[in-house]
Amino acid sequence: MTVRFPSNIDIKKGFQVQLYESREDIRKAKIVRGRSINLALSHRGREALKHIGMEEKIVSKGIPMKARMIHSLSGKRSPIPYGKKDQYILSVDRANLNKELLTEFFLMTVMNITVLRCQTPLSRPGGEEVQVNADFVVGCDGAFSVVRRQFLRQSRFNYSQTYIPHGYMELTMPPLDGQFALAPNFLHIWPRNTFMMIALPNLDKTFTCTLFMPFDEFDKITTGEQVLDLFQTYFPDAVPLIGADALKRDYFRLPAQAMVSVKCSPYHIGDSCVLMGDAAHAMVPFYGQGMNAGFEDCLVFDELMDQLNDDFGAVLPEFSRVRVPDAQAIVDLAMYNYIEMRAHVNSRWFRFRKHLDNFLHFLMPTTMIPLYTMVTFTRTRYHEALKRWHWQNKCTHSLQRLNNTIKKYMYGVV
Amino acid sequence: MTVRFPSNIDIKKGFQVQLYESREDIRKAKIVRGRSINLALSHRGREALKHIGMEEKIVSKGIPMKARMIHSLSGKRSPIPYGKKDQYILSVDRANLNKELLTEFFLMTVMNITVLRCQTPLSRPGGEEVQVNADFVVGCDGAFSVVRRQFLRQSRFNYSQTYIPHGYMELTMPPLDGQFALAPNFLHIWPRNTFMMIALPNLDKTFTCTLFMPFDEFDKITTGEQVLDLFQTYFPDAVPLIGADALKRDYFRLPAQAMVSVKCSPYHIGDSCVLMGDAAHAMVPFYGQGMNAGFEDCLVFDELMDQLNDDFGAVLPEFSRVRVPDAQAIVDLAMYNYIEMRAHVNSRWFRFRKHLDNFLHFLMPTTMIPLYTMVTFTRTRYHEALKRWHWQNKCTHSLQRLNNTIKKYMYGVV
CATH class of the missing domain: 3.30.70 (Alpha-Beta Plaits)
Incomplete structure (x- = not known):
C-alpha cells in the first residue's frame, strides 16, 4: 500500500489515528477504474451512517429501489417487491460515498488508534514499501488486503478465497x-x-x-x-x-x-490488529450486502468498545467470536444468491415462494419473516437469519404437506 | 527458504536441476524437531518408489501393519484388518526415508527442470532472501509453501487453509x-x-x-x-x-x-511453475495418505510428461485438471477420518460396517470394494474412490432395506 495521504487525526474517543490509502485521493482523481460504479445501501449500512450523523447526506443522493424488475426474454417486465410497500434499498454512487466518507473521516470512528508499535509492512506491486509502527492496526484494505497477508503467517489462521x-x-x-x-x-x-x-x-x-x-x-x-x-x-x-x-x-x-469470496478466522492478532470489511469477508455481489456488512462491522466494533471500556485485549477476541459466524453466513448467502438471481428468479416456483413468504409474513409478522427482509431491512444477526430461514423453510414445507393432506382427505386429491 | 545446499544435478530426462532446501542437511543433522517421526507408506507411495527403483530399499526398513488394534477403556484389544490377509501398510521412519531420498535425489525425477528464468523470491522469517532465476520451478515445499505465496498474488487462484x-x-x-x-x-x-x-x-x-x-x-x-x-x-x-x-x-x-488442511487450484502458473505434495494439498494425518498422495503426484506428473512429450505448456494445465479433484477428495477423506478414527471406530456399528464391507467385497470382489482398500491398496483415482464409495453406500443401504423387508414379510419382524 503506497501511502498517498497519511493523515493525523484526533477523533471522538481521543485516539490518535493515521490513515493509509493506496489509491490516489478520490476527491481529486477523475476516473476510478475497475470498481463497480454503484452500490446497494440498506438498513445495516444506514444504521452505521446514522451513528456518525451521515445517514441523510448519503440517503438524499441515493435512488430508492422498491422491487426487482424481471425482464423476460420476450420483453415482459414483472416486478417482485423487496419487502413491504415502504421498504426499499438505495442505489448509491460509490465515488460520492467515498468522497463524503473521506471528508468526514467516517472510517476513523472505529479506528480509535494510536499508531506506535505493531510492525506491518505495507506495500503494493510497483509501490514503495512502508514500515508502519503502531499500537494498533485496522486492516480495512479490501478483498486483497495487505494487512491480512500478515495473518496468513500466523499459526491456526483459517482462510479461504474462492473465485467464481x-x-x-x-x-x-x-x-x-x-x-x-x-x-x-x-x-x-x-x-x-x-x-x-x-x-x-x-x-x-x-x-x-x-x-x-x-x-x-x-x-x-x-x-x-x-x-x-x-x-x-x-x-x-x-x-x-x-x-x-x-x-x-x-x-x-x-x-x-473477477469476483472473489473470502472467509477467514479469527479477525484479530493479539490486541494489536484487526480486519474489517472486505479484508475480513469479501463476498460476491449478489445479495447487495458487501458494503452494508462492512459498515455493520464498524457498528459492532463500536458497540463492543463501549461494552468493554475500550479494552482492545477484550474487544478483539470478542469481535472475532461474534462477527466471524455472521460474516460467514452472509458470504454463504451471497454465494447462494449467485444462483438464485440468475436462475431461480426466472421460475414460477420462485415467484410463488416469494409471494407465499410475504403472505405468511403478513399473517404472522413476528414468526415468519422472509430471509431477504431479515438480511436487508433489519439488524438480525446474519447467522441467526440463516438459521431462522432454515427453520421457517421446514415450517413452510410442513404447512404445504398439511395442506396436501387436508386436500386429499376432503377432496380425494393429492 | 534459506538455501542450505543448492545442488546442481543432471538427471534422467536431461534437465538441469537445482534443489533448494531450507532445513539443514538431514543426513548430518542430529535431531529433527516438530515433525512426526514415522509415516504410513502404502500402495501409491510404493508405486512411485518402485518407479525409481527404491521400493525395496525403503520397504525393507518398514514395519508391516496388518490391522488397526483398538484399545478399549477396559483394556480390551480388538483388531480390525485393513484389507485382505496379505494387505498391510508400512510404518516407515521419516528421517531414514528423507535421507535415502536425498541421497538418490528421488524428488528430482520429476523436477525435470532447467533453472533460468522464472523469478521467485525464496525466504524464511529470519533467513536471508534469495532470488532464483529458473525456467521452471517446482514447489514441493510443504504445507507452508513459500512458492505458493506467489500463487496467492495471481488472480483467480482458489485457496483454503483450515486448522482443526x-x-x-x-x-x-x-x-x-x-x-x-x-x-x-x-x-x-x-x-x-x-x-x-x-x-x-x-x-x-x-x-x-x-x-x-x-x-x-x-x-x-x-x-x-x-x-x-x-x-x-x-x-x-x-x-x-x-x-x-x-x-x-x-x-x-x-x-x-497444529494440523492444517490445504486445498488450492490450479496447481500451476503458466508453463513455469507447479506445486506438488503438501504445498498443493496438505491434509490432516488421519488417512495415512499425505506422503502417498505427494509421491503419487510425481508419478502422475511423470506419466503426463511421457504422454505429452515433456511439453510443460501442455503438461501443467493437464496436471492441474487431473490432479486437483483427486487431491481435494483425499483431503476431504482425511478430514472425514478425523472423526471416524476417534469416534466411530469405537462403535459396534463401525465394526459391523467394516465386516459387512469386507464380506460384500468377498462376494463381489470387483463391484463392492471397501473405500479404505481403494484408497490404500490401489491407484484408483481418489475422487473416483470417493464417488464409488457413495454409490456403494447406497447399494448397501438398499440391501439392508431389502433384508428388512424380507424379514418383515417372512417373520413379521421389522
Whole structure:
C-alpha cells in the first residue's frame, strides 16, 4: 500500500489515528477504474451512517429501489417487491460515498488508534514499501488486503478465497429524451440461467448495467458483431436503450473483472490488529450486502468498545467470536444468491415462494419473516437469519404437506 | 527458504536441476524437531518408489501393519484388518526415508527442470532472501509453501487453509525386556471420542505414540500430575508401557503441534511453475495418505510428461485438471477420518460396517470394494474412490432395506 495521504487525526474517543490509502485521493482523481460504479445501501449500512450523523447526506443522493424488475426474454417486465410497500434499498454512487466518507473521516470512528508499535509492512506491486509502527492496526484494505497477508503467517489462521467462474462487465445505459430509459425505482434483472444482466439507476438518469457471464463466454467474444449478437439474442429490449454502437465499443474497454469470496478466522492478532470489511469477508455481489456488512462491522466494533471500556485485549477476541459466524453466513448467502438471481428468479416456483413468504409474513409478522427482509431491512444477526430461514423453510414445507393432506382427505386429491 | 545446499544435478530426462532446501542437511543433522517421526507408506507411495527403483530399499526398513488394534477403556484389544490377509501398510521412519531420498535425489525425477528464468523470491522469517532465476520451478515445499505465496498474488487462484481444533504430541514407548511393548504389526488406536492416541512401531522396537487432543485440553494441563491423571483415566494400559516418569517429563518437551488442511487450484502458473505434495494439498494425518498422495503426484506428473512429450505448456494445465479433484477428495477423506478414527471406530456399528464391507467385497470382489482398500491398496483415482464409495453406500443401504423387508414379510419382524 503506497501511502498517498497519511493523515493525523484526533477523533471522538481521543485516539490518535493515521490513515493509509493506496489509491490516489478520490476527491481529486477523475476516473476510478475497475470498481463497480454503484452500490446497494440498506438498513445495516444506514444504521452505521446514522451513528456518525451521515445517514441523510448519503440517503438524499441515493435512488430508492422498491422491487426487482424481471425482464423476460420476450420483453415482459414483472416486478417482485423487496419487502413491504415502504421498504426499499438505495442505489448509491460509490465515488460520492467515498468522497463524503473521506471528508468526514467516517472510517476513523472505529479506528480509535494510536499508531506506535505493531510492525506491518505495507506495500503494493510497483509501490514503495512502508514500515508502519503502531499500537494498533485496522486492516480495512479490501478483498486483497495487505494487512491480512500478515495473518496468513500466523499459526491456526483459517482462510479461504474462492473465485467464481463468472466475471462482470459494466456498461452504461444513457438517459432517453432526458429521462431514465427504464423505470428508475427498480433494480432491473435480466436472468438468463447461466448468466444475467442487472441495471441500477444513477442520479444523472443513466443506468449502470452489469453483465455477469462465465469467463469462458467472455473469452469467446472478440468482435463488435459478436457483442451485438449476444445482446440481440439474450437482452433484445436493452439493445436500443444502451445503443448498438456504444455496446460494440464499450464491451472492449476493460476486460471482465473477477469476483472473489473470502472467509477467514479469527479477525484479530493479539490486541494489536484487526480486519474489517472486505479484508475480513469479501463476498460476491449478489445479495447487495458487501458494503452494508462492512459498515455493520464498524457498528459492532463500536458497540463492543463501549461494552468493554475500550479494552482492545477484550474487544478483539470478542469481535472475532461474534462477527466471524455472521460474516460467514452472509458470504454463504451471497454465494447462494449467485444462483438464485440468475436462475431461480426466472421460475414460477420462485415467484410463488416469494409471494407465499410475504403472505405468511403478513399473517404472522413476528414468526415468519422472509430471509431477504431479515438480511436487508433489519439488524438480525446474519447467522441467526440463516438459521431462522432454515427453520421457517421446514415450517413452510410442513404447512404445504398439511395442506396436501387436508386436500386429499376432503377432496380425494393429492 | 534459506538455501542450505543448492545442488546442481543432471538427471534422467536431461534437465538441469537445482534443489533448494531450507532445513539443514538431514543426513548430518542430529535431531529433527516438530515433525512426526514415522509415516504410513502404502500402495501409491510404493508405486512411485518402485518407479525409481527404491521400493525395496525403503520397504525393507518398514514395519508391516496388518490391522488397526483398538484399545478399549477396559483394556480390551480388538483388531480390525485393513484389507485382505496379505494387505498391510508400512510404518516407515521419516528421517531414514528423507535421507535415502536425498541421497538418490528421488524428488528430482520429476523436477525435470532447467533453472533460468522464472523469478521467485525464496525466504524464511529470519533467513536471508534469495532470488532464483529458473525456467521452471517446482514447489514441493510443504504445507507452508513459500512458492505458493506467489500463487496467492495471481488472480483467480482458489485457496483454503483450515486448522482443526486438535493438536498432536508425540511420546515414545520404549521396548519392554528388549521386545516391542505391544504387538508390533498393528497400528494401535485408543479412540476416546473427542480425542485419541495412536501408536506406530519403529525398527528399534519402540513405539511412537501420538496423542490427538483439542488445544483447549492441552492448555488445561500444566503439571506432571495432571498428565498422569489424564493417562490413568483414558489410557490406563499405556501408562506402565510409556512409564509414569517419562510421561510427566516428555509431555512438556514440545508444545502440541497444529494440523492444517490445504486445498488450492490450479496447481500451476503458466508453463513455469507447479506445486506438488503438501504445498498443493496438505491434509490432516488421519488417512495415512499425505506422503502417498505427494509421491503419487510425481508419478502422475511423470506419466503426463511421457504422454505429452515433456511439453510443460501442455503438461501443467493437464496436471492441474487431473490432479486437483483427486487431491481435494483425499483431503476431504482425511478430514472425514478425523472423526471416524476417534469416534466411530469405537462403535459396534463401525465394526459391523467394516465386516459387512469386507464380506460384500468377498462376494463381489470387483463391484463392492471397501473405500479404505481403494484408497490404500490401489491407484484408483481418489475422487473416483470417493464417488464409488457413495454409490456403494447406497447399494448397501438398499440391501439392508431389502433384508428388512424380507424379514418383515417372512417373520413379521421389522
